[in-house]
Amino acid sequence: MDLFSMNIWLVFIIGANFIFVVFTLCIERKNPTLALSWILTLTFLPVIGFVLYLLFGSNVLIRKKKTLDDKRHNDTQYMKKIMRKIELRDEANQFKEEVQIESDYQQFVNLNLNIGKSHYTTDNDVDIFITAKDKYRQLIQDIENAKTSIHMLYFIIRNDRIGRMIIQVLARKARAGVKVRVLYDHAGCMLTPVNTFQPLLDSGAEVERFFPMNVGNYLRINFRNHRKIVVIDGAIGYLGGMNIGDEYMGLLQDNAPWRDTHLRIMGSSVYLLQMRFIDDWHFATHYRYRNQFDDIECFFPKFTKQGSTKMQIVSSGPDTMEEEIKWNFVKLIYTAKNYIYIQTPYFVPDDCFLEALKIAAMSGIKITIMAPSKTDNIIAHKVTIAYLGELLSYGIEVFFYPGFLHAKMLLIDEEIVSIGSANMDMRSFALNFEVNAFMYGRSISKRCADIFRNDLRIASRFTAEEYNKRGRLTRMQEGVYRLIAPLL
Numbered sequence: 001m002d003l004f005s006m007n008i009w010l011v012f013i014i015g016a017n018f019i020f021v022v023f024t025l026c027i028e029r030k031n032p033t034l035a036l037s038w039i040l041t042l043t044f045l046p047v048i049g050f051v052l053y054l055l056f057g058s059n060v061l062i063r064k065k066k067t068l069d070d071k072r073h074n075d076t077q078y079m080k081k082i083m084r085k086i087e088l089r090d091e092a093n094q095f096k097e098e099v100q101i102e103s104d105y106q107q108f109v110n111l112n113l114n115i116g117k118s119h120y121t122t123d124n125d126v127d128i129f130i131t132a133k134d135k136y137r138q139l140i141q142d143i144e145n146a147k148t149s150i151h152m153l154y155f156i157i158r159n160d161r162i163g164r165m166i167i168q169v170l171a172r173k174a175r176a177g178v179k180v181r182v183l184y185d186h187a188g189c190m191l192t193p194v195n196t197f198q199p200l201l202d203s204g205a206e207v208e209r210f211f212p213m214n215v216g217n218y219l220r221i222n223f224r225n226h227r228k229i230v231v232i233d234g235a236i237g238y239l240g241g242m243n244i245g246d247e248y249m250g251l252l253q254d255n256a257p258w259r260d261t262h263l264r265i266m267g268s269s270v271y272l273l274q275m276r277f278i279d280d281w282h283f284a285t286h287y288r289y290r291n292q293f294d295d296i297e298c299f300f301p302k303f304t305k306q307g308s309t310k311m312q313i314v315s316s317g318p319d320t321m322e323e324e325i326k327w328n329f330v331k332l333i334y335t336a337k338n339y340i341y342i343q344t345p346y347f348v349p350d351d352c353f354l355e356a357l358k359i360a361a362m363s364g365i366k367i368t369i370m371a372p373s374k375t376d377n378i379i380a381h382k383v384t385i386a387y388l389g390e391l392l393s394y395g396i397e398v399f400f401y402p403g404f405l406h407a408k409m410l411l412i413d414e415e416i417v418s419i420g421s422a423n424m425d426m427r428s429f430a431l432n433f434e435v436n437a438f439m440y441g442r443s444i445s446k447r448c449a450d451i452f453r454n455d456l457r458i459a460s461r462f463t464a465e466e467y468n469k470r471g472r473l474t475r476m477q478e479g480v481y482r483l484i485a486p487l488l
């Protein structure tokens with residue numbers, strides 16, 4: 001390339017950077033932290049920043065707002081249609097407005113009904129898995145017992161021992177006449193060979209990719225379907241932090257031991273998980289099969305009472321009105337009266353979440369945060385340490401789990417607990433498609449509090465002395481990483 005051509009390219013890149021800086025200021029005016037991060041990236045890394053902005057930048061250019069607005073509209077219309085059918089069929093169903101709500105939870109229920117139509121149900125039975133081995137064993141057993149349908153959505157499905165085992169079981173059920181549908185995020189499964197799913201296709205199962213990485217969609221890499229949902233026969237639901245892969249069982253030495261949390265649910269909240277899967281399936285298939293899930297007897301079977309856990313299934317992402325899960329987290333923090341427990345693999349909060357924690361701590365609420373001592377993302381881990389170190393001066397206790405803690409939990413006062421796919425970071429709050437269960441009452445909350453306290457027994461406390469011993473280079477790295485934290 002001659003000097004003249006290089007100068008042309010340089011002028012083009014500088015000009016494009018300037019345009020993107022102005023564009024960012026206009027578009028991200030509601031999120032100054034994110035705008036500042038992009039402006040700094042574009043200014044100091046002009047070529048790399050240009051590429052990163054194309055891949056991960058503008059909500060207008062890349063998110064294709066109309067497409068996702070249409071998705072939200074279609075999701076809402078489908079929910080209304082199914083709810084009407086359920087109401088006509090079931091005189092005493094969990095979705096009628098007259099369902100009794102305890103006054104202690106009324107504000108949370110209203111919040112989720114108003115921003116996300118997340119219905120409140122009181123008849124759920126919940127199993128909590130803290131090891132992938134136990135979760136996979138029960139999941140395979142439920143798949144083996146399936147009679148009509150198996151719906152599965154994961155961010156990651158590995159081509160490894162457990163991945164191939166589950167695919168073989170699914171293929172066997174498909175050949176036996178069970179309708180099997182598998183949806184996976186293409187960015188999350190970028191390292192999974194396409195032929196991994198061939199046994200499913202050969203058996204008659206349906207397999208789809210969410211935001212496939214083709215020419216038309218490559219700019220959507222920033223918006224990942226991070227949900228983990230399984231619904232079997234419309235009666236059993238799974239959600240939580242575990243994808244499908246050997247590492248979740250701690251079989252990869254770099255991240256062992258691995259600690260995670262996942263839920264198995266039976267009860268009316270499974271209807272909401274089923275709707276969430278169907279909504280994402282409709283979107284991934286471009287609504288080619290718009291009416292194939294209208295049979296409520298098959299996909300939304302009538303329940304006998306399963307349990308007594310009160311719950312709302314809350315989704316958030318580019319296809320929802322607001323940052324629903326983050327709003328719930330902030331509401332929980334401000335509502336706490338005695339203590340707050342948090343477990344998260346990545347702690348990269350926005351200002352709203354961070355300030356809520358500081359205010360709660362200064363108000364006398366005891367806050368304990370647990371993060372992993374090992375990581376699969378070194379930059380995110382360094383930012384996590386920087387944010388956690390800042391909170392130490394507010395009296396917030398920080399512990400590191402001896403391994404990779406991938407669990408995502410926020411609990412207050414043995415009264416309300418959230419478990420799901422969302423991390424405590426800006427990506428989960430604003431960019432990823434996520435789903436969490438918010439569960440109310442002392443019984444389920446105490447079970448989760450006991451799990452947290454048991455983890456504390458083997459965790460090591462992070463002290464201000466340790467944090468202040470960081471070297472100058474580490475401090476400089478943390479400063480840079482925090483500037484780009486909204487982009488991680």
